[in-house]
Amino acid sequence: MKKFYLTTPIYYVNNVPHVGHAYTTLAADVIARYYRFKLGKENVFFITGTDEHGANVAQAAAKHDKSPKEYADIVAPRFMEAWKLLNIRYDFFHRTTDPRHEKIVQEVLSKIYKKGYIYEGIYEGWYCIGCEKFLNITDLVDGKCPLHPTREPVFQKEKNYFLKLKELSKIILKKIKEKEYVILPLKRHNEIVNRLKQGVDDISISRAGVSWGIPVPWDPNQTIYVWIDALLFYYTSIKFLSNHNRFWPPDLQLMAKDILWFHSVIWQAILIALNEKLPKTIFAHGFFTIDGQKMSKSLGNIISPEQLVNKYGVDGARYLLLTAYEFGNDGDLSLSKFTSSYNADLANGLGNLVSRVAKLCETSGFVHEISRRSRKFNKTLATSLEKFNFDKALGYIWKSDINWGLKWLDQEINENKPWQITDKKLLYLKLNLYVENILDIAYNLQPFLPQTAEKIFKQFEEHNIKSQPPLFPRIS
């Protein structure tokens, strides 16, 4: 039985959702929707969720005068709302404070510990009391913490448990070379392989000073490092949900490039230690700038999903994010370009074409005989989509092709001038052709613009097709 299991990262709850989170989750939604058509709804499992442990969450909660769990209970629903707003349909929303998750994480750690992949060691480094965490030497500015320059960092040692990443990384490298799992795009694959070849040290997977976390089962004075806890979420949900074992391993794990190292190396090391199958594909997309500037709190240019949806509508926002630049690369979200793309592609393109065909049908008294033929995804579109090239895939709907696509249909209508045709039989044939094309286009739009596709089906799968308000009103 074919199946498709895909994941987004779980988002850290010390921030509310912004367009960066939305970008990854939207991409996953498009893929999930596509595979639901291809393999059947019941054979796709798409999870997202929130990461709720760790010192940073505890700190953010304290700022708001809440306990960490209370704080997470406020922020986690914000993510669910954002995904609802963007019409993202996940199958399961997973929170790392779920007791079922915590239990399995402990079991996994115990198992790996017993197998000898975890040992006790000393973690040492510069500890910032303000941040309550160890700092990287490279992070220090004039030997001080950039966030707390008035406090002297303390060189501190603590007992920690370490994962034998050095040993496991050799197996990882071998498995990457044997294509047991694939890192995409190729550029990222090369980067990871190069780093692995340079050699990797063992990593600390527990913390002594962080109380907000899952306790290390054999040493309650330590908590499990939040990253290990978070990575295991892809595994625990499969384990604690009934009848989900068949979905393992993940077919696709999507993320932004900043967390690729954790996913392509540390995560794989854990799975190898557990003797579990590895994910088939890990895909890291790039970062974007907003009008050429880095998105940051201090610049005040952080965009929320709501802002985009308010201005461009749900499917407008989805379209603009998916076509802003090639998925996988870094790019720019230019807000002025958004408006011009919206008007050119959605208002003047898709929306206008739907309007003109509907009006032609309405005024000519055309009676649509609803076709029972099953529709399919355009082959080139499907190929691009399966390679995660959303921009290109959507391009096949818009660009001119033989007997298909928006441009072709607009040209066809202009050439044949159906409003001048008096021969009823010929007029019927032409209008039927147009309507079938519109329905084909709607079918292919489904993974990307589900709401629009649905509206078109509703409007055109009728005997008497009526004109409707614009799908995408022009905006200035």
Added chain:
RNA sequence: GCCAGGGUAGCUCAGUGGUAGAGCACCACAUUCAUAACGUGGCGGCCGAGAGUUCGAUCCUCUCCCCUGGCACCA
């Protein structure tokens, strides 16, 4: 510094050893079924710089300049 990738029309990018392409923007024409939309045509580029190989290079080789990304625990 090391390792990748890139520099092509105003913008975003595609492309090939032999008179340079698309979309958007802009201009003109045509047109009304349609959201002043659609269509047709046009404007617009010493294809980063220099040298080499070649009958011929944007495409191959070398040098240089510029840009971007990665470089170990960063949630």
